[in-house]
Each structure stands twice: as structure tokens, then as C-alpha cells.
Amino acid sequence: RVGSLRRDLILFFYLIIVPPSTPGNISCIYHYNVKFTCIYEFGYVFFSISVKTKPPKIVSVEKIPGVKQLLNVTWDKPDPTLLDLNCRLRYRNTNSNTSITVNFTMNQNERRSSFNLTDLWDFTEYAIAIQCVGVESEIWSEWSEEKIGRTEQQAPSRKVDLWRVIESSPSAENRYVHLMWKVLKEYPSSECLLGYKIQYCPENNASFKMTQNTTDKVAKLLLTGEAYVISVVAYNSVGESPEATLRIPSIGEKSTFF
Ligand SMILES: *[C@@H]1O[C@H](CO)[C@@H](O)[C@H](O)[C@H]1NC(C)=O
Ligand SMILES: *[C@@H]1O[C@H](CO)[C@@H](O)[C@H](O)[C@H]1NC(C)=O
Ligand SMILES: *[C@@H]1O[C@H](CO)[C@@H](O)[C@H](O)[C@H]1NC(C)=O
Ligand SMILES: *[C@@H]1O[C@H](CO)[C@@H](O)[C@H](O)[C@H]1NC(C)=O
Ligand SMILES: *[C@@H]1O[C@H](CO)[C@@H](O)[C@H](O)[C@H]1NC(C)=O
Ligand SMILES: *[C@@H]1O[C@H](CO)[C@@H](O)[C@H](O)[C@H]1NC(C)=O
Ligand SMILES: *[C@@H]1O[C@H](CO)[C@@H](O)[C@H](O)[C@H]1NC(C)=O
Numbered sequence: 173r174v175g176s177l178r179r180d181l182i183l184f185f186y187l188i189i190v191p192p193s194t195p196g197n198i199s200c201i202y203h204y205n206v207k208f209t210c211i212y213e214f215g216y217v218f219f220s221i222s223v224k225t226k227p228p229k230i231v232s233v234e235k236i237p238g239v240k241q242l243l244n245v246t247w248d249k250p251d252p253t254l255l256d257l258n259c260r261l262r263y264r265n266t267n268s269n270t271s272i273t274v275n276f277t278m279n280q281n282e283r284r285s286s287f288n289l290t291d292l293w294d295f296t297e298y299a300i301a302i303q304c305v306g307v308e309s310e311i312w313s314e315w316s317e318e319k320i321g322r323t324e325q326q327a328p329s330r331k332v333d334l335w336r337v338i339e340s341s342p343s344a345e346n347r348y349v350h351l352m353w354k355v356l357k358e359y360p361s362s363e364c365l366l367g368y369k370i371q372y373c374p375e376n377n378a379s380f381k382m383t384q385n386t387t388d389k390v391a392k393l394l395l396t397g398e399a400y401v402i403s404v405v406a407y408n409s410v411g412e413s414p415e416a417t418l419r420i421p422s423i424g425e426k427s428t429f430f
Contacts, residue, residue, distance in 0.1 A: 228248060228250045230246070230247045232246045242290050248283065258277055263299065297321070331413050335353070337350040341397075350391075351402065353390075367407060370384045375398065376398070399425060400420040
């Protein structure tokens with residue numbers, strides 16, 4: 173490498189410095205394999221022979237079990253390794269073209285590093301790439317190959333927005349109650365819901381609890397004339413959202429709402 177640098181250097185002098193006049197006294201300082209400062213009798217010539225490092229190699233992009241919205245990115249330092257490096261890590265949701273960049277440094281002695289990307293969306297795929305530059309250099313490496321990881325899924329974090337319509341009933345014994353709900357997402361994640369669980373029981377008879385699952389966002393319940401308490405949760409493979417609840421007044425009870 174040094175041999176080839178020296179050859180480049182000599183070539184450089186021929187091309188740039190020899191014409192128009194040949195300087196008689198040139199001395200060069202060689203810094204960290206990265207930059208040359210040359211001085212000759214007519215003044216200073218600064219030029220860099222920058223070492224363009226190879227891109228770092230991303231070893232893994234992993235979630236840490238139990239930690240939400242986080243990816244642990246691990247990479248190896250590029251060659252040549254005996255440099256202090258400034259690096260930047262770029263990550264983007266694979267459904268988007270917009271990426272976020274994080275700066276960091278790697279000192280000479282670090283071979284492998286890890287970095288936590290936090291505040292990510294749940295259950296979302298991210299593409300990650302890194303590039304580096306020697307601290308005294310100006311030429312960035314190419315971007316590393318993109319590596320993809322997916323954040324953990326978590327139980328739906330918000331309750332559904334629930335409302336109901338009570339069908340007016342000809343008898344005092346039964347009535348239909350129509351439930352409708354909307355899903356509210358905290359993060360625009362690709363979180364996939366498996367369905368909704370509806371539970372209802374007479375207000376004063378909690379032991380008589382009925383459960384019904386559906387994948388629709390509506391349900392029609394046939395209830396007796398008593399007052400009822402109804403709850404709806406959304407669920408996915410990890411767990412359930414908090415409960416959205418509402419009360420159905422008994423037939424004949426003056427409704428305080430609506
Ligand atoms: C070459 O340049 C150096 C630094 O400017 C100076 O100290 C030295 O005397 C010069 N030598 C000759 C032979 O001109
Ligand atoms: C991040 O991943 C690397 C490589 O698998 C591992 O060595 C390191 O312990 C992980 N860090 C955490 C905090 O889990
Ligand atoms: C991303 O970029 C490609 C090509 O430039 C474009 O076709 C696509 O619509 C973009 N996607 C988004 C989500 O902006
Ligand atoms: C990262 O470094 C670039 C220059 O390489 C700078 O423009 C940018 O502001 C830095 N970003 C942060 C978040 O420090
Ligand atoms: C990454 O996150 C894990 C889990 O929260 C933590 O134990 C670890 O110390 C973090 N690592 C770094 C480098 O911040
Ligand atoms: C609770 O509901 C069950 C089933 O409808 C009924 O048999 C029981 O008598 C009720 N208990 C009370 C205290 O209302
Ligand atoms: C309804 O879904 C829940 C998941 O939240 C499950 O535990 C339960 O067994 C399901 N019940 C029925 C009747 O399918």
C-alpha cells in the first residue's frame with residue numbers, strides 16, 4: 173500500500189508541480205496514512221491522498237427480546253482498521269424512502285460496535301446501512317450493504333373507539349344492540365390485528381359473562397331488558413389492547429346520554 177501511495181505521490185508531483193517550474197526542495201509530512209502536507213520553496217501545497225476505507229460490514233440487526241421499538245445493530249470496522257473513523261448510520265422504514273441519519277465515531281481500538289436504534293415503530297421492517305470516513309480524510313466509503321430487521325410486535329396499545337346504537341324494542345324483554353368501533357393506532361405500524369373480543373354481562377350479574385370474537389368492526393347483540401356492561405378489546409398474536417367499555421341502560425331506564 174505504501175509503495176503504491178508513493179507511486180501516486182510521484183505521479184502527482186509530475187502532473188501538478190513539475191510544470192510550470194521545477195521546485196528544488198520539497199518536503200512532505202505524512203500523517204496517519206491519510207494526509208500529506210508538502211512544502212516547497214515557493215510556498216505551500218496541500219493535498220490529500222485520502223484513504224477511502226471499505227464500507228463497514230453490518231453483522232446483525234436484531235430485536236432485543238422484550239424491548240419494544242428497538243433494534244440492536246452490530247457492525248465490524250472496515251479496512252484499514254487502524255484509523256479513527258467518523259461514521260454515519262442511515263435507517264429507514266422499508267415502506268418509505270425517507271431515512272434518518274445518526275453520527276458516531278469509532279476509535280482505532282474498536283473492532284466491533286453495537287448501536288441501539290430506539291423509538292422505532294412496532295413490528296416494522298427497517299433497512300440499515302453505514303458508511304465511514306477516516307477522521308482526517310474527506311472521502312467517505314461506499315454505503316455498506318443494507319441489512320434489514322424487524323421490530324417486535326406488541327399488544328395493541330390503545331383501546332378501540334367504541335359506540336353503540338340500541339334498536340328500539342317492541343317488547344320489554346329483548347332488544348338488539350349494535351356495536352361499532354374504530355381502531356386507533358399510536359404508531360403507524362404494520363401491526364396486524366387478529367380480531368376483537370367482545371364481553372358483556374348484566375350490570376348486576378358479572379358472573380354471567382358472555383364472550384364473542386369477531387374480525388369485523390361491528391357486532392349485533394341480543395340482550396335482555398336489564399342494564400349491561402360491554403367491553404371490546406383488539407388482539408394480536410402478542411396480546412390484547414386495553415378495554416373499551418360502555419354501559420347499556422335497562423329498558424325503561426332514563427338514558428343519561430344520547
Ligand atoms: C529545504 O526546505 C527546508 C524547509 O523550508 C529548509 O529548512 C532547508 O534549508 C531547505 N534546503 C535546501 C537545500 O534548500
Ligand atoms: C446486540 O447484538 C450483538 C450481536 O448479536 C450482541 O453481541 C450484543 O450483546 C447485543 N446487545 C444487546 C444489548 O443485546
Ligand atoms: C420511493 O421512491 C421510488 C422511486 O424514486 C418511488 O417510485 C416511490 O413512490 C417512493 N415511495 C415512497 C413511499 O415515497
Ligand atoms: C452528522 O454529521 C453531518 C456532517 O457529516 C452534519 O451535517 C449533521 O448535522 C450531523 N448530524 C447530527 C445529528 O449530529
Ligand atoms: C441497548 O438496549 C438494551 C436494552 O434496553 C440495553 O440493555 C443496552 O445497554 C443498550 N445498549 C446501548 C449500547 O445503549
Ligand atoms: C345471573 O344470570 C343468570 C343467567 O341469566 C341467572 O340464572 C341468575 O339468576 C342471575 N343472577 C342474578 C343475581 O341476577
Ligand atoms: C377470543 O379471542 C381470545 C384472544 O384474545 C382467545 O383467548 C379466546 O379463546 C377467543 N374466544 C373464542 C370463543 O374464540
